[in-house]
Amino acid sequence: MCAFPLHVWTIIFAFRDISWVSERTNFWDAMGVVSYGLIFALFESLMLFLIVALIGSLISIFWDDDRLAILLSILVLVIAVWSMTNQLYFLAGPTVFAKWTQLLASSNHPARIQYAIFVPLMSLSLLLPSWLILKSKKALAFFRGLIERVTLLTVFYLFFDFIGLIIIIVRNI
Numbered sequence: 289m290c291a292f293p294l295h296v297w298t299i300i301f302a303f304r305d306i307s308w309v310s311e312r313t314n315f316w317d318a319m320g321v322v323s324y325g326l327i328f329a330l331f332e333s334l335m336l337f338l339i340v341a342l343i344g345s346l347i348s349i350f351w352d353d354d355r356l357a358i359l360l361s362i363l364v365l366v367i368a369v370w371s372m373t374n375q376l377y378f379l380a381g382p383t384v385f386a387k388w389t390q391l392l393a394s395s396n397h398p399a400r401i402q403y404a405i406f407v408p409l410m411s412l413s414l415l416l417p418s419w420l421i422l423k424s425k426k427a428l429a430f431f432r433g434l435i436e437r438v439t440l441l442t443v444f445y446l447f448f449d450f451i452g453l454i455i456i457i458v459r460n461i
Contacts, residue, residue: 289360289364289365289435289438289439289442290333290334290336290337290340290364291329291330291333291337291442291445291446292365292438292439292441292445293364293365293369293372294329294332294333294336294368295326295329295333295442295445295446295448295449297329297368297372297375298325298326298328298329299445299448301325302321302322302325302326305318305321305322306318306319306321306322309321316459319455320456320459322452323451323452323453323455323456323459324452324456325452326448326449326452327449327452327453327456329449330446330449336364340360340364343360344356344357344360351422354432355421355422355428358421358428358431358432358435359418359422361431361435362417362418362421362431362435363414363417363418366413366414366417367414369413370410370413417431
């Protein structure tokens with residue numbers, strides 16, 4: 289589960305960048321750029337997995353292993369979605385968020401308003417799934433099914449990492 293959101297985000301950027309890189313140079317260079325992105329996503333996934341495994345080992349005495357794995361997986365997904373949302377703000381540019389920026393600029397304390405809105409939203413998005421996983425068997429079964437489906441897709445992403453590694457090795461030989 290640590291690999292899924294990072295690879296989805298990398299593949300979205302790969303589709304976004306592959307056309308202009310191939311127009312600038314050639315398709316083989318574009319494949320190299322995508323391959324480096326996938327290898328970087330693999331490295332990020334491994335680092336994220338180590339952090340999540342460390343957190344899981346610190347709290348594993350309280351819950352059974354299945355529930356803990358599902359809880360940590362869902363928390364990784366929620367945090368990744370918030371990180372992607374943050375990056376979307378900078379990718380979309382000021383025109384998409386012009387009204388939001390004007391509203392904040394017209395207030396005396398724009399940072400306080402942002403914290404007042406986003407801290408409760410982020411807290412709720414982390415605490416609600418956690419509470420559901422710990423208290424509800426139906427929610428646990430739902431999240432288990434979701435994770436099983438996403439895991440199959442993640443295997444394909446890891447296969448693309450392997451192909452990306454081969455492309456990088458061939459390009460550098």
